Amino acid sequence: MSVTEARPGPGGPAPRPCGNGVHPDAPPERVLSARGLAVGYRQRRRIAPVLSGLDLDLRIGQLTCLLGANGTGKTTLLRTLSGSLPPLGGTVCLGEADLTALSPADRAQRLAVVLTSRVDPGLLRVGDLVALGRHPYTGWNGRLRAADHEAIDWALEASGAAALRARPVLELSDGERQRVMIARALAQEPEILMLDEPTAFVDLPRRLELAGLLTRLARECGLAVLLTSHDLDLALRSADEVWLLGRGDRDADRRVASGAPEDLALSGALAEAFDTDTVRYDLARGRFEADGAPAPRVHVDGEGPEARWTTHAIERAGFAPASGAPARLRVAVEPGPTWRLDDGQASRHHRTLADLVTDLRSREGQRTAHQPN
Amino acid sequence: MTADAPARPRRERVGTPALEPDAPAPPTDRPGRTTAGMVALALVCAALFLATLALGSVRLPLGEVLAVLTGSGAGDSTQLIVEQVRLPRAVTALIAGAALGLGGLQMQTLFRNPLADPFILGISAGASLGVALVVLAGGSGGAMLALGLGLAGGAAITAAAATGALAVTLLVLAASRRVESPATVLIIGLMVGYAVTAVVSVLVQGGFGELERVRAFVAWGFGSFAGTSWSDLVVLSATVAVGLAIGVATMKALNALLLGDAYAASMGVRVRGVRVLVVVSASLLAGAVTAFCGPIAFIGVASPHLARGLLRSSDHRVLLPATLLVGAAVALAAGLVAQLPGQDATLPLNSVTALVGAPVVVAVLLRLRRSSRAVVT
Numbered sequence: 197m198s199v200t201e202a203r204p205g206p207g208g209p210a211p212r213p214c215g216n217g218v219h220p221d222a223p224p225e226r227v228l229s230a231r232g233l234a235v236g237y238r239q240r241r242r243i244a245p246v247l248s249g250l251d252l253d254l255r256i257g258q259l260t261c262l263l264g265a266n267g268t269g270k271t272t273l274l275r276t277l278s279g280s281l282p283p284l285g286g287t288v289c290l291g292e293a294d295l296t297a298l299s300p301a302d303r304a305q306r307l308a309v310v311l312t313s314r315v316d317p318g319l320l321r322v323g324d325l326v327a328l329g330r331h332p333y334t335g336w337n338g339r340l341r342a343a344d345h346e347a348i349d350w351a352l353e354a355s356g357a358a359a360l361r362a363r364p365v366l367e368l369s370d371g372e373r374q375r376v377m378i379a380r381a382l383a384q385e386p387e388i389l390m391l392d393e394p395t396a397f398v399d400l401p402r403r404l405e406l407a408g409l410l411t412r413l414a415r416e417c418g419l420a421v422l423l424t425s426h427d428l429d430l431a432l433r434s435a436d437e438v439w440l441l442g443r444g445d446r447d448a449d450r451r452v453a454s455g456a457p458e459d460l461a462l463s464g465a466l467a468e469a470f471d472t473d474t475v476r477y478d479l480a481r482g483r484f485e486a487d488g489a490p491a492p493r494v495h496v497d498g499e500g501p502e503a504r505w506t507t508h509a510i511e512r513a514g515f516a517p518a519s520g521a522p523a524r525l526r527v528a529v530e531p532g533p534t535w536r537l538d539d540g541q542a543s544r545h546h547r548t549l550a551d552l553v554t555d556l557r558s559r560e561g562q563r564t565a566h567q568p569n
Numbered sequence: 570m571t572a573d574a575p576a577r578p579r580r581e582r583v584g585t586p587a588l589e590p591d592a593p594a595p596p597t598d599r600p601g602r603t604t605a606g607m608v609a610l611a612l613v614c615a616a617l618f619l620a621t622l623a624l625g626s627v628r629l630p631l632g633e634v635l636a637v638l639t640g641s642g643a644g645d646s647t648q649l650i651v652e653q654v655r656l657p658r659a660v661t662a663l664i665a666g667a668a669l670g671l672g673g674l675q676m677q678t679l680f681r682n683p684l685a686d687p688f689i690l691g692i693s694a695g696a697s698l699g700v701a702l703v704v705l706a707g708g709s710g711g712a713m714l715a716l717g718l719g720l721a722g723g724a725a726i727t728a729a730a731a732t733g734a735l736a737v738t739l740l741v742l743a744a745s746r747r748v749e750s751p752a753t754v755l756i757i758g759l760m761v762g763y764a765v766t767a768v769v770s771v772l773v774q775g776g777f778g779e780l781e782r783v784r785a786f787v788a789w790g791f792g793s794f795a796g797t798s799w800s801d802l803v804v805l806s807a808t809v810a811v812g813l814a815i816g817v818a819t820m821k822a823l824n825a826l827l828l829g830d831a832y833a834a835s836m837g838v839r840v841r842g843v844r845v846l847v848v849v850s851a852s853l854l855a856g857a858v859t860a861f862c863g864p865i866a867f868i869g870v871a872s873p874h875l876a877r878g879l880l881r882s883s884d885h886r887v888l889l890p891a892t893l894l895v896g897a898a899v900a901l902a903a904g905l906v907a908q909l910p911g912q913d914a915t916l917p918l919n920s921v922t923a924l925v926g927a928p929v930v931v932a933v934l935l936r937l938r939r940s941s942r943a944v945v946t
Contacts, residue, residue, distance in 0.1 A: 278835065280831065280834055280835065299837075300834065300837040300838065300839055301837035302837075303837065304835060304836050304837030305837075307835075308835065309831075309832075309835045311831055311832060311835075313829055313831060313832075315827075315828045315829060315832065316681070316827075317827050317828065317883065318827060318877070318883035319877060319881055319882055319883040320827065320883045320884070324883075324884060325828075328824060328825055328827070328828065328836065329836065331821070331824075331825050331836040331837055331838065332836060332837040334821070336818065336821065337817075337820065337821060337886065338820070338821035338824060338886060384836065
């Protein structure tokens with residue numbers, strides 16, 4: 197019985213009948229391309245399309261982020277592109293080979309995934325778990341050869357998980373576990389690495405570390421990296437290309453906008469994809485804002501980190517910081533630092549930004565209370 | 570990247586800041602531990618095997634037993650007892666224990682459930698149904714079970730038992746694909762087992778068979794390693810060998826399945842094919858053992874846990890041989906106790922295995938709770 201295909205030759209890389217690089221003059225090689233792709237689920241005779249008419253490319257050395265609000269079909273598209281869900285229409289090609297025509301082992305040598313499902317690996321240690329990634333290369337009994345050990349060492353090193361090698365997987369923190377699962381995927385020596393919501397369960401500093409790691413894997417190891425995320429900030433920060441899943445009334449009508457994140461921001465595609473009745477994307481500031489009545493403006497005098505965090509505090513208090521325009525309220529950052537709030541009639545000193553925020557809020561309360569309705 | 574760049578990722582030293590090595594990595598002494606553990610288990614098996622030959626209603630001197638085994642001749646009665654009674658019994662226990670252990674290991678990994686085994690999932694009950702139908706309705710010889718089966722009868726019963734086992738496994742497996750929770754799958758297996766056992770009871774007690782056959786079937790239901798003849802052993806060992814061969818062939822895929830179906834598929838495992846093979850293998854193992862030894866509980870669920878605990882490993886390439894040895898050792902020990910050395914009476918094998926198995930299951934549950942592993946997800 198043969199679960200996997202036989203290893204092609206001792207040591208040497210697998211022969212690749214379908215060359216990459218469809219356009220030799222286009223610098224980044226395409227390793228995966230989808231044409232006219234329709235994704236969704238087949239349930240008995242009923243077909244539930246989620247997205248259709250997609251033309252997408254993954255390129256070597258690039259980090260691509262599949263971005264969309266929850267429930268827009270990110271995971272469905274990822275599962276189709278990774279070959280675990282058959283497409284409802286169109287094609288997905290790995291190089292020039294159709295993804296659905298590749299044997300599972302061939303596919304596994306070129307494409308590896310990191311999923312959201314939490315694994316329960318029993319008594320496996322990190323080294324053992326990463327070694328499982330050699331599955332498509334080893335023989336019937338899974339014995340590791342020198343080339344396999346090399347690949348495992350490289351994968352642990354490249355994902356920064358080498359120090360974890362002897363630790364039981366059960367004892368790892370979420371962030372460490374994430375790295376180990378990336379190392380396992382790298383041990384498959386893929387051209388393409390796909391990650392489903394890799395930032396979902398890790399804190400902000402880990403998230404940035406992860407973005408840095410994935411960027412380096414793309415740039416320095418020549419991988420094509422695709423990750424799904426609903427984290428717009430992460431996508432804007434690190435992705436070379438964003439595939440933006442929009443919302444639509446009918447699922448099948450929805451399209452995917454792709455391009456550099458900045459282009460998508462300027463074209464308004466980001467705002468369209470993420471805005472709701474109560475939240476809108478502020479193009480000038482590059483972030484989401486809660487929709488509400490226009491806030492009274494506060495002028496800020498100051499420089500450096502103090503001014504930066506003063507601005508932050510003023511926004512939190514529900515005011516709009518304005519540095520150039522004239523405003524009734526003025527806040528001056530003074531050495532110490534202390535803060536002087538001047539409303540044109542009186543001024544008051546504050547030792548902390550917390551006090552400043554309290555003062556601002558009380559003034560706003562008086563102002564609205566005195567306004568005749 | 571230039572056009573002639575290698576398609577493989579370049580194995581460059583990426584400037585990834587390594588995680589703080591909070592402690593010097595403990596040396597992995599597992600190859601040593603594995604070898605030592607295997608040798609110890611094999612020695613325990615050998616000792617229990619010899620004890621089974623020497624101890625029983627009559628105590629035989631070990632020297633004479635060894636003389637019979639090496640063929641250098643011993644007293645006639647000793648020769649007869651060892652060759653015709655105790656050796657078949659010991660070999661049956663060895664094979665049955667190993668087969669039940671492997672079946673348990675396969676079920677635990679396939680269902681991702683630490684409490685799965687052929688008995689709990691109702692597979693042994695399915696095998697019992699097959700046996701009951703052949704014995705009660707088939708009627709190939711009245712006291713077939715009590716007197717030894719003969720080659721053809723043994724093969725027929727084995728086939729019926731394996732078919733019954735396969736039917737139940739496929740049923741439980743189909744249910745397990747519809748529900749995510751391992752606990753639910755276990756409950757479904759238990760329910761199927763109860764239902765099938767009830768059908769067997771109705772068949773047996775409902776006056777569908779002759780009294781003598783019913784009595785033989787009830788005795789068979791207590792479980793025993795005694796009473797298998799050499800010709801029975803041919804059928805048993807051949808069936809178990811096929812199940813074992815499939816088990817060894819799927820060992821690597823079971824390792825990948827530790828990470829779940831989705832990851833296994835992404836690593837090139839043909840999950841559906843492997844699942845069918847494992848189910849066929851476990852059904853052959855459980856079916857053959859049940860046909861000859863009765864439905865034996867607990868060896869299947871306990872052996873893999875004992876093997877994991879002894880060798881501190883979840884790697885099936887280690888666990889598979891270890892589980893075979895642990896299963897054989899547990900079965901030999903239970904058989905030895907059941908024979909009540911020095912007494913004329915014997916205990917039902919199932920009572921003895923339960924006395925060994927129940928504490929193990931409880932211990933596993935307590936350990937899982939302590940390490941806060943979510944068994945039920």
